[in-house]
Amino acid sequence: MSALETSAFRDAMSRLGAAVNIVTTGTQTNPIGFTASAVCSVTDTPPTLLVCLNRGSRTRDAFMEGGTLCVNVLSSAQQALSNHFASPNTMAERFALGHWTTLATGAPVLEEAVATFDCRISQIVEVGTHSVLFAIVEGLRVNQNIGGLVYFNRAYHPLPHTTA
Structure with missing residues (x-):
């Protein structure tokens, strides 16, 4: 069996819609962050991403x-904030946008986020070109009244606010 072409895999994966996130670490005085769509739930006991x-x-x-x-x-x-964090901007430039605070761990929390999962990294597994970080959730915040943002087929798509 021949190896799957990287471009074919990437094209297929572009059809797997995902929430758009800014993942942060550090502190409010020394914040670090990047844009990511490769985030998912692992288990709810303990709550792990x-x-x-x-x-x-x-x-x-x-x-x-x-x-x-x-x-x-x-x-x-x-969407503009996502692009801002995905650009070559310095960390100071990235965190100049938005309103930042902290929860349980001290990592930067975006006040305007749809949801925030404040975590401690429990395990790191190296797989190919990526590090896979497993993180146990220690704090949460949810903004009920705003819609989400997904990335699908190499483009952003807004999700409307809905009531449960």
Whole structure:
């Protein structure tokens, strides 16, 4: 069996819609963050998330050393913020946008996020080009009245606010 072509895999994966997140670590005085769509729930007992981080990312060392991370799920109005955190901007430039605070771990929390998962990294597994971070949730915040943002087929798509 021949190896699957990377471009074919990437094309197929672009059809797997995902929430858009800003993942942070550090502190309010030394914040680190990047845009990610490779985030998912692992289990609810204990509440654990999985975050994939490219090994070549300039933010990787901070996540390897810091022990904390915060997943900030972006709203439909935050596409520009997603692009801002995905750009080569400095960390100071990235965190100049939005309103930042902290919860349990001290990692930066975006006040305007749809949901925030404040976590401690419990395990890191190296897989191919990425580090897979497993993180146990220690704090949560949910904004009930705003819609989400997903990335599908290489484009952003807003999700409307709905009531449960």
